[in-house]
Amino acid sequence: MKRFEGKVAFVTGAAHGIGRATAVRLAAEGASVAVADVDLAAAEQVVAELGVPGIAVECDITSRASVDAAVAATVERFGRLDVLVQVAGHNLANREAVEPGDAQWTKQYDFTFTGAVRCIEAALPHLVPTEGAVVLIGSISGVVALGTNPYAAAKAALSSLVRNLAADHGPSGVRFNIVAPATVATRAFKDPQVLEELKAIYPLRRVGQPDDVAAAVAFLASADAAWITGITLPVEGGLTTGPGHLIS
Ligand SMILES: NC(=O)c1ccc[n+]([C@@H]2O[C@H](COP(=O)([O-])OP(=O)(O)OC[C@H]3O[C@@H](n4cnc5c(N)ncnc54)[C@H](O)[C@@H]3O)[C@@H](O)[C@H]2O)c1
Structure with a gap:
């Protein structure tokens, strides 16, 4: 069953x-997909692999003008917008030398939280009619204490945001949800040994794969989740069940 036939997604x-x-999953389920990223060359490669109508659009979520232009280009190309998936992001502390003090908090918040707000505000006028x-x-x-504080707090703030937006815009039929992954094997983890060692903290005894997260995103974006809004869905291999599985 193709849940996104005739629909347009901006990822x-x-x-x-x-x-x-996520882009590959939504395309496999019939969506036309805008592959939005700062890395335009890699975005173009993804589009070439999708096998459905797609466009690569340059999009920097730290810039309102960039996000607005990317969403506008998508709607111009496909004539509608049904799904926004805001994935772009990372823990700045893992990628660059971030100054301590106010800078590390404000920069991470602007990237993670305000970045999501920019995407939502650009997409929302187009999501109401669909x-x-x-x-x-x-x-x-953002759910349990595990990670760098500015990153964790900024991710946690998203949960409050979607609850409020879900309440505000529920009457217009637009839904807002979060998928909250634990460790997922992406380039965010440069050392494979780290991923190997982290398996032990998961009851399911493996870290997540990008497809594990994409499946949950596709569910929440689809009509199968038509009566679900304002939630944060952990996708975490049982991590938050507690430490019981570590005690034999
Ligand atoms: N990998 C994990 O273990 C994990 C766990 C929990 C949450 N997450 C979250 O999942 C999301 C994706 O992480 P990932 O592991 O797939 O990372 P990734 O680095 O593999 O992919 C991130 C993508 O975002 C793009 N990007 C970076 N800055 C951008 C910007 N300013 N505007 C637009 N695009 C930008 C990158 O070019 C890249 O394509 C992030 O929000 C991250 O915080 C990841």
């Missing part, structure tokens, strides 16, 4: 990792 961070897997769906990628770090 940020879709050139790599979880975003790429009674569309928004799915944000949060993090299990």
Whole structure:
């Protein structure tokens, strides 16, 4: 069953990792997909692999003008918008030397939280006529204490955002949800040994794959989740069940 036949999805961070897997999954289920990313060359490669109508659009979620232009280009190309998936992001502390103090908090918040707001505000006018769906990628770090504080707090703030947006826009039929993954094997983890060692903290004894997350995103974006809005869905291999599985 193709749940997204005739529908159009705009996926940020879709050139790599979880975003790429989401674009591929939605396309496999019939969606036309805008692969939106700062890495345009890799986005174009993803589009070439989709096998459905798609476009690569340059999109930097830290710039309102860039996000607005990318969404506008998508609607111009396909004539409608049904699904926004905001995936782009990372823990800045893992990728660059972030100054301590205010800078590390404000920069991460602007990237993770305000970045999602920019995408939602650009997409929402187009999602109302289609009674569309928004799915944000949060993090299990925003649910339990596991990770760098500015990143975790910014991801946690998304849960409040979707609850409020779900309440505000429920009457217009637009739904807002979050998928909160734990460890997923992407380029975010450069050392395979780290992923190998992390298996032990998961009751299911493996880390996640991008497809595990894409499947949950596709569910929440689809009509199968028509009566679900405002939630944060952990996709975490049982991590938050507690430490019982570590005690024999
Ligand atoms: N990998 C994990 O273990 C994990 C766990 C929990 C949450 N997440 C979240 O999942 C999302 C994707 O992570 P991933 O592991 O697939 O990372 P990734 O680095 O593989 O992919 C991230 C994508 O975002 C793009 N991107 C980066 N900055 C951007 C910007 N300013 N505007 C637009 N695109 C930008 C990158 O080019 C890349 O294509 C992130 O929001 C991350 O916080 C990841």
